[in-house]
Amino acid sequence: MLQQIIQAIRALFQSIFGSAPSPRINAEPPLEKPQDASELDPIPNDTLLVIERLEEVIDQAAALKPVETLDSSPEVPVTKPSGRYAWCLDNGHGKLTAGKRSPLFDDGVTRFFEYAFNRDIVQRIARSLTQHGIEHLVVVPEEEIGDFLEGRVARANDWASQLPKCFVSVHANAGPVPDDTRDWSMASGAETWYYHTSVSGRKLAAVFQKHICEKTGFRNRGIKSQATKQFFVLQKTLMPAILTENGFYNNKTEVLFLMSEEGRQKIADAHVAAILEIEQNGL
Ligand SMILES: [Zn+2]
Numbered sequence: 001m002l003q004q005i006i007q008a009i010r011a012l013f014q015s016i017f018g019s020a021p022s023p024r025i026n027a028e029p030p031l032e033k034p035q036d037a038s039e040l041d042p043i044p045n046d047t048l049l050v051i052e053r054l055e056e057v058i059d060q061a062a063a064l065k066p067v068e069t070l071d072s073s074p075e076v077p078v079t080k081p082s083g084r085y086a087w088c089l090d091n092g093h094g095k096l097t098a099g100k101r102s103p104l105f106d107d108g109v110t111r112f113f114e115y116a117f118n119r120d121i122v123q124r125i126a127r128s129l130t131q132h133g134i135e136h137l138v139v140v141p142e143e144e145i146g147d148f149l150e151g152r153v154a155r156a157n158d159w160a161s162q163l164p165k166c167f168v169s170v171h172a173n174a175g176p177v178p179d180d181t182r183d184w185s186m187a188s189g190a191e192t193w194y195y196h197t198s199v200s201g202r203k204l205a206a207v208f209q210k211h212i213c214e215k216t217g218f219r220n221r222g223i224k225s226q227a228t229k230q231f232f233v234l235q236k237t238l239m240p241a242i243l244t245e246n247g248f249y250n251n252k253t254e255v256l257f258l259m260s261e262e263g264r265q266k267i268a269d270a271h272v273a274a275i276l277e278i279e280q281n282g283l
Contacts, residue, residue, distance in 0.1 A: 033149055034234040036092060037191065037245050038100070040176035041228060064093070064198055082133035083277050086161035089138050090152055090169040090233060091123055092119040092243075094145030102168045102173075102249045103183035114172050118259055119143065119169045124268030125275075132272075134164055134279060154238040166204060166278070167241035168271065169233050172249045172258055184252045189219030193234060193243040196225040200240035200283045208244055208274040215270035216263070240283060244271070 002076050034040060093100050093115040102112035122138055129136045139155050141150060156167050174189025192209040194201035205223040213220040246267045247254045257263035 019120040020269040023067055023111065024273050025071040033147075035097075035147060035149065035233075036169075036171045036173070036231060036243060037120040037193065037224075044097050052101050059203075079211050083135050083163065084134075084282060085274060086159070086165045087134065088159065088165055088239070089122045089136055090156070090167060091115070091122045091138075091140055092169050092171045093118060094140065094148055095127055095143050096146040102255050105132060112172075112255050112259060114249060115143070117172055117195075117249070117264075118170050120264055121268050121271070124265065125271045126167075126169075128268065128272045131136065132276065133204075134275065135161060149198075149232045150236075152233055153174065156233075157236075157238050165239040166283075167233065167237045168204075168208070168275075169231075169241070169243040170271070171205045171243060172247055173245040174250045175248045176251070183250070185250045187248050188251050189221040189268050190216065190247055191221035191245045192223050193245070194223060194225050195230060195234040195241060198240060201234070201242060203283055204240050204274075205242045207277050208271065211270040211274040211277070212244060212246060212267065215273065216246070219247075 051079065071175050082118075095113075095115050097115060099160070100114040104111055126138050127135055137159050139152050143206070152169075156165065159165065173187070173191070175185035177183065177185050190209065190212045192205040194205040202225070207227075209220065212218060231243055234243060247258050249255045251256055
């Protein structure tokens with residue numbers, strides 16, 4: 001009896017959909033999941049994909065979306081939350097992510113680890129946002145974790161906030177080395193990436209890039225985007241999203257700045273200044 005029912009159902013399905021398709025083998029290329037700029041290969045040293053005049057980008061975006069004005073009527077009690085946006089702060093990689101570390105220093109012991117740097121900067125930003133009463137989520141507080149790309153995106157997308165969300169992924173960069181005999185790169189400076197079709201993302205990127213370069217003195221490599229090989233977190237987050245690359249950890253001089261207390265605080269302060277500007281002016 002059961003067999004007959006199963007056969008009847010199978011016959012019904014075949015009459016509707018045709019016979020079962022044979023499994024597709026390699027029908028689609030594997031999904032590429034680049035995490036940050038250091039994985040975009042080949043990018044010739046210091047070649048920019050997109051450089052835009054930051055002031056122009058900010059002006060264009062402002063023209064598209066006028067800044068909101070608060071109702072100043074004294075009869076209406078202010079019930080708005082203290083901030084305008086909810087900020088997802090992403091630290092990019094975990095301790096178990098392969099690579100993402102500097103060459104060994106001359107002492108043969110010291111090495112810079114990007115996951116630790118990213119976490120430190122995100123913690124500094126988070127502390128400051130708490131003081132300013134601005135809603136935020138440290139997307140991946142765990143350290144013993146790998147790339148966790150899908151998890152990062154899911155946590156940001158699933159975060160239930162009353163406010164519109166923005167996503168900021170904090171990184172340091174790695175540049176190409178001149179030849180096989182050298183470990184260290186000559187590349188230097190900061191750049192900020194956004195999703196190529198997002199006007200809000202482009203404005204976010206411009207504001208962050210401006211503050212990062214002003215506060216740190218990093219060489220300005222511009223805001224960047226490209227239609228292919230977009231970083232996974234920029235592609236998949238359902239909100240304006242950017243990825244900041246704060247200097248090069250395989251540049252022997254720049255990495256010292258990234259390892260210093262002063263340098264780290266400047267980088268964090270720059271991110272906070274950008275957030276405060278967006279909070280004030282809107283996207
Ligand atoms: Zn990175």
